[in-house]
Amino acid sequence: xxxxxxxxxxxxxxxxxxxxxxxxxxxxxxxxxxxxxxxxxxxxxxxxxxxxxxxxxxxxxxxxxxxxxxxxxxxxxxxxxxxxxxxxxxxxxxxxxxxxxxxxxxxxxxxx
Amino acid sequence: xxxxxxxxxxxxxxxxxxxxxxxxxxxxxxxxxxxxxxxxxxxxxxxxxxxxxxxxxxxxxxxxxxxxxxxxxxxxxxxxxxxxxxxxxxxxxxxxxxxxxxxxxxxxxxxxxxxxxxxxxxxxxxxxxxxxxxxxxxxxxxxxxxxxxxxxxxxxxxxxxxxxxxxxxxxxxxxxxxxxxxxxxxxxxxxxxxxxxxxxxxxxxxxxxxxxxxxxxxxxxxxxxxxxxxxxxxxxxxxxxxxxxxxxxxxxxxxxxxxxxxxxxxxxxxxxxxxxxxxxxxxxxxxxxxxxxxxxxxxxxxxxxxxxxxxxxxxxxxxxxxxxxxxxxxxxxxxxxxxxxxxxxxxxxxxxxxxxxxxxxxxxxxxxxxxxxxxxxxxxxxxxxxxxxxxxx
Numbered sequence: 001x002x003x004x005x006x007x008x009x010x011x012x013x014x015x016x017x018x019x020x021x022x023x024x025x026x027x028x029x030x031x032x033x034x035x036x037x038x039x040x041x042x043x044x045x046x047x048x049x050x051x052x053x054x055x056x057x058x059x060x061x062x063x064x065x066x067x068x069x070x071x072x073x074x075x076x077x078x079x080x081x082x083x084x085x086x087x088x089x090x091x092x093x094x095x096x097x098x099x100x101x102x103x104x105x106x107x108x109x110x111x112x
Numbered sequence: 113x114x115x116x117x118x119x120x121x122x123x124x125x126x127x128x129x130x131x132x133x134x135x136x137x138x139x140x141x142x143x144x145x146x147x148x149x150x151x152x153x154x155x156x157x158x159x160x161x162x163x164x165x166x167x168x169x170x171x172x173x174x175x176x177x178x179x180x181x182x183x184x185x186x187x188x189x190x191x192x193x194x195x196x197x198x199x200x201x202x203x204x205x206x207x208x209x210x211x212x213x214x215x216x217x218x219x220x221x222x223x224x225x226x227x228x229x230x231x232x233x234x235x236x237x238x239x240x241x242x243x244x245x246x247x248x249x250x251x252x253x254x255x256x257x258x259x260x261x262x263x264x265x266x267x268x269x270x271x272x273x274x275x276x277x278x279x280x281x282x283x284x285x286x287x288x289x290x291x292x293x294x295x296x297x298x299x300x301x302x303x304x305x306x307x308x309x310x311x312x313x314x315x316x317x318x319x320x321x322x323x324x325x326x327x328x329x330x331x332x333x334x335x336x337x338x339x340x341x342x343x344x345x346x347x348x349x350x351x352x353x354x355x356x357x358x359x360x361x362x363x364x365x366x367x368x369x370x371x372x373x374x375x376x377x378x379x380x381x382x383x384x385x386x387x388x389x390x391x392x393x394x395x396x397x398x399x400x401x402x403x404x405x406x407x408x409x410x411x412x413x414x415x416x417x418x419x420x421x422x423x424x425x426x427x428x429x430x431x432x433x434x435x436x437x438x439x440x441x442x443x444x445x446x447x448x449x450x451x452x453x454x455x456x457x458x459x460x461x462x463x464x465x466x467x468x469x470x471x472x473x474x475x476x477x478x479x480x481x482x483x484x485x486x487x488x489x490x491x492x493x494x495x496x497x498x499x500x501x502x503x504x505x
Contacts, residue, residue, distance in 0.1 A: 044294075045358050045360045045362065046292050046294045046295070046362065046364070047292075047362060047364055047365055047404050047405075047417070048354075048357075048358065048362075048365065048401070048404055048405040048408075049290050049292050049405065049408060050292070051291070051292035051294070
């Protein structure tokens with residue numbers, strides 16, 4: 001099992017969610033996060049003085065998938081989240097030791 | 113029916129007083145919106161305490177110090193008192209807003225005792241009241257209907273003294289650079305500013321003093337109309353100037369521009385024809401757009417723009433009477449206006465500076481750096497305005 005963490009632009013969330021549902025992904029967790037990469041922040045104006053906003057709002061999508069579904073999920077997210085402009089985000093993949101469904105106590109792939 | 117005028121004027125004073133007291137939540141919401149969330153309870157507490165302390169001091173000593181007695185044949189003495197009392201808190205409101213996010217509650221409350229019981233009543237005494245300077249060289253000939261100088265620049269001078277003694281918020285000016293601290297709640301800023309705007313109709317309209325005749329009713333209506341016009345012009349010109357200069361519409365500056373126009377008209381809204389207030393308010397709004405960055409360059413940290421709105425425009429509004437409505441036969445001259453501005457400035461700034469300096473020795477006005485980092489809500493009030501992390505279920 002792998003955990004996929006995708007940092008995406010907030011307005012792409014609906015597309016990413018729909019595309020993942022299309023390939024049979026049944027759940028995910030999202031959170032509002034802030035961050036920046038190579039695109040850096042932008043400057044804003046307040047009462048006649050400029051200031052730099054370093055951290056831009058992003059959405060973090062987290063989901064755990066079986067190994068055989070991983071590549072398809074990564075392709076789907078990449079395609080759905082891409083705008084072609086700087087700041088589209090990143091996807092991180094890591095290993096998962098154990099998953100437990102709280103309601104039934106099922107573990108492993110059954111619990112995803 | 114011989115009581116008719118008495119009754120109508122009493123009602124008029126009570127109505128105007130109610131509108132003016134609506135400026136208390138106006139200042140409170142404006143300031144609550146312009147500061148960071150960690151200081152909101154503290155700002156609101158200061159606003160509430162100031163209203164209570166200043167008004168109570170005015171009841172106990174201030175009103176008699178200002179006017180010599182409670183006598184009034186035109187309306188109920190209680191209504192006359194309440195109308196005057198409604199103004200007192202404003203002078204300190206103006207001042208406390210500019211030192212938001214760092215001022216501690218106890219010392220500012222202590223200064224409010226002096227402001228409501230002594231400093232403001234003395235300014236009123238020599239301008240609208242018993243006039244203890246009558247017959248001396250300093251006798252004021254200034255025309256100031258509702259207090260461009262008596263209230264707005266009085267608060268402004270006290271604020272300047274306070275800012276000079278207290279210094280800026282922690283981290284506001286770093287390595288010679290201006291570090292911007294953005295507002296936390298723009299809808300509250302708009303609510304507060306527009307409440308102030310509405311309150312101004314009582315502030316200026318009520319200051320005409322009587323509505324119980326055809327002529328007076330006309331003067332009151334003209335005064336309120338001119339007040340509104342100056343606010344409109346101030347908002348418009350601030351919006352236009354911000355766009356020309358920065359290509360952005362900053363609502364906080366547009367509202368400051370409106371308030372600047374309102375302060376500027378306050379000295380003589382009953383004297384002008386219906387179109388002069390457009391110029392006076394527009395210049396007031398323009399002054400705000402230039403004064404806000406200027407005070408920042410001087411490292412006078414004013415989170416809400418009170419110096420630009422109240423001090424700069426209090427002076428401009430008082431001068432405007434001398435420029436646009438001078439009537440030497442009625443005793444209104446530019447020189448007389450200038451003298452009024454200068455006498456009040458020297459008196460209020462000196463006394464406030466001395467008082468704040470002395471109080472500051474025993475009870476520091478400025479919260480420590482660590483307290484500012486944590487937020488005054490926690491250290492001063494023990495009650496955060498927004499305790500939940502985002503949305504709590």
